[in-house]
Amino acid sequence: MTSVKLPDGSVKEFEEQVTVKDVAKSIGRSLAKATLWAEVDDQPVKLDYEIPAGAEVSMKLITKTREGTPSDEALSTLRHSCAHVMARAVMRIKDKCQLAFGPALENGFYYDIKCEPPLTEDDFPAIEKEMKRLIELDEPFERIVKERDDAIQICKDMQQEFKVEHVTEGLADDETLSFYQQGEFLDLCRGPHIPTPKTIGAFKLMSLAGAYWKGDQDREQLQRLYATAFFTQKELDAHLEALEEAKKRDHRVLGRKLGLFHIDEMVGQGLILWTPKGAFVRQQLQDFISSHLRRQGYDQVFTPHIGKLELYKTSGHFPYYQDSQYPALVDREHLAKLASEGCTCGELSNKMSDGEIEGYLLRPMNCPHHIKIYDSQQRSYRDLPIRLAEFGTVYRYEQSGEIGGLTRVRGFTQDDAHLFCTPEQVGDEVKGCLELVKTVFATMGMDDYSVRVGLRDPDSGKYVGDPENWDKAEQACREAAQWLGKPFTEEAGEAAFYGPKIDFVVKDCIGRSWQLGTVQVDYNLPVRFDLSYNGADNQAHRPVMIHRAPFGSMERFIGVLIEHFAGTFPMWLAPEQGRILTVSNKAEGYAREVQEQMKSSGLRITGDYRSEKLGAKIREGRFDLLPYLLIIGPRDAENGTVSIRDRYKGDLGAISVTEAIAMLVDEVDNKTVRKREDEDDKDDA
Known part of the structure; x- marks a missing residue:
C-alpha cells in the first residue's frame, strides 16, 4: 500500500x-x-x-494560485523557467555567451550573462521574439542527474567557465548534480521547473545592469538582464501599470520636487541633508511618537555618535557586522606607541582590521550605549521596567550600488528604545511595544500589514548565547504575535545575532511590501554586559532586554510615506497645509489678515499675492501637492469669507473664516488620513 x-x-x-x-x-x-x-x-x-x-x-x-491569487512558489517556478527560456534565446542570437546565475526575484527574474558583443536594449525585441518562438515550440524541461566528475566535464564541453567554477568550488560537497535540458539548451540547475513552457502566459524584458561574478568587484564584469513573467497577460499588464504608478511616486523625484531633502556628493553618498520642509515632516513624526512614549512611561536619553571599540566588541557588533561598519577611528596615542615599538605598517594594518588597536567606532547600533546607562547605577526589581528612548543616529557602510534615496542610506536615525525588565514582565512589555507599532500604522492609514517572527537558524553559528534563553525569547515572540490577532509567519535565520524579533511588513496603497517596525527580545546582551538588578529576595538577577523601533528608521519611514501618499501628506504632516491665492490686488489686505488668523490658530498657511492670473496660481498649488488652496477675492473681503479648493474634492465654495479655521484645525488635530481613491478631481494629481 x-x-x-x-x-x-x-x-x-x-x-x-x-x-x-x-x-x-x-x-x-x-x-x-x-x-x-x-x-x-x-x-x-x-x-x-x-x-x-x-x-x-x-x-x-x-x-498556480492560492486563495485566488498566484502563489509565491508557483510564480517563482514560472519565472525561473522563463529565465532558462531567456538565456536560451540570448544564446541563439549571440555567438559567444557565458552564463552565470539566473534566479527568480519577488517581482521577476534575471540572468547574469557575459556576451560578445555585449547586450544592449536594442537587442530586446529580437530576444523577446525568439523567446515567444521557443515557448510556442513547447519543448519540456527535462531533468538530468550526473555524478560530479561527469557534471564538470559537461560544463567544460559546453565551454561554460562560470559553471565549471561553481561546480568545482561552490558545489564541492555535492556528489551528484542536476541539469535541465530544453531542446539544445542544457543548464546546471537544481530546479524545479513548470511542466510546459506554454504555462508562461506573458513575459517582458525590463532592463540591463552591470554585475560581477559572485558579487565580487574584483572578478569578471557581467551583464544582468532583468525580466518578469506571469501566468496571464492581464497579470503582466497590472504589474506594468503598478510600476508606472511607482515611478510617479518615487520618493527621490517627489523629495526633490517638494524640497524635502537633498543628497550632495561632496557631503557623501547615503548621507541625507534635511531641508526645512523635510525637517518639519521629520519633527512632526518625532513629536507624535514622543507623545506616545511619554504615555507609556519612557525616559528620553541622549548618547554619543561614537564609542570605544571595546564597547562594540563586548556587544558583539564588532566583528559580527564588521563588513557593514565604517573603519575604526584609531587612538593616536596608542598608534604612536605601537609605531615606536617597531610595529610595521603591515602589522598595524592587520591589527586595525582585527580590532586589536585601541580606538573608536561610529556607532552601528544604539543599544550598547543604553545598556551602559542602565548599568550606571544599582537597580532594584522595584525600578523595573526601565524604558530608555532615543532618536539615535547610527552609521552603516552600505555598498555604493545598494544606496538609494532615503530607503538605503549610510547614516540614519532610529526611533530607538530599549526596555530592561524582569522575566515575568516580558510578555506585557512586548505587547506594549506592539501596541505602539499598531498605533503608528493606524495613524498613517497603513492597515494592510503582516507579521513575521524571525527565529535563529539552528544550523548557523552566527547566533550567540544560551540555547535555553533563545527558546524563552522565541516563545515570548510567538505569544506576543498571537496576541496581535493577525496571522504571522515564522522564518528561521531571520533573527538578530543576539535574539529573535518580530517584524512588521506593510503593504502600501499600490501593493508594495516594506519592512517597517521591529521588536526584539534579548536574553543575551544582558549576559555579555553582566547586567543585574536586586530581586525581592535581595539576590542579583539578570534582566531581559527588549529592543524596539516602531518607525525602523526616520529616513526609510519618510521615504515610504512619501511614496505611500504620493507626496500628498495628511494635513498634520504637510509642511505647507494651505496657500491663500488672491484673485486681484484689491483683496490682498483682507487676505493677509486671514493668513494671520490662520497662523495664529497653529495652521501653516502661506500666501501668493503676486499679480498673476488665478489659473496660473492654482496650477502651481496643484503642482506643489498642497492639501488646500484658499481663494480670496473682493467679494470674500466684503462677506468675511474664503473660498476653499480641496485637493481631493475640488471646490467646496465660500465659507466664513471661522468655519474654515475650525475645519482645517479639526483635520490636523484628528490626524485624519484621506485616501487618494476618494479623490473626485483626478486632474489635480
Missing part, C-alpha cells in the same frame, strides 16, 4: 504505484489542473514522478 501524507495531516492510500498527478486527481480534477509540481519528502519533483510502490511519503502540491 502506497501512503501519501498531505500538509493538512490527511493521508491518501493507493494499492498500486501512482504519480504526483494521480495523487492530485484523487483530490480533485481542478486541483490536478492547477498543480505545477510537487515536493515529495521535501524534494522537488515533476508531475510524472512515480512514487515507489509501498512507500510512505509526505507530499506538498504546488499550484
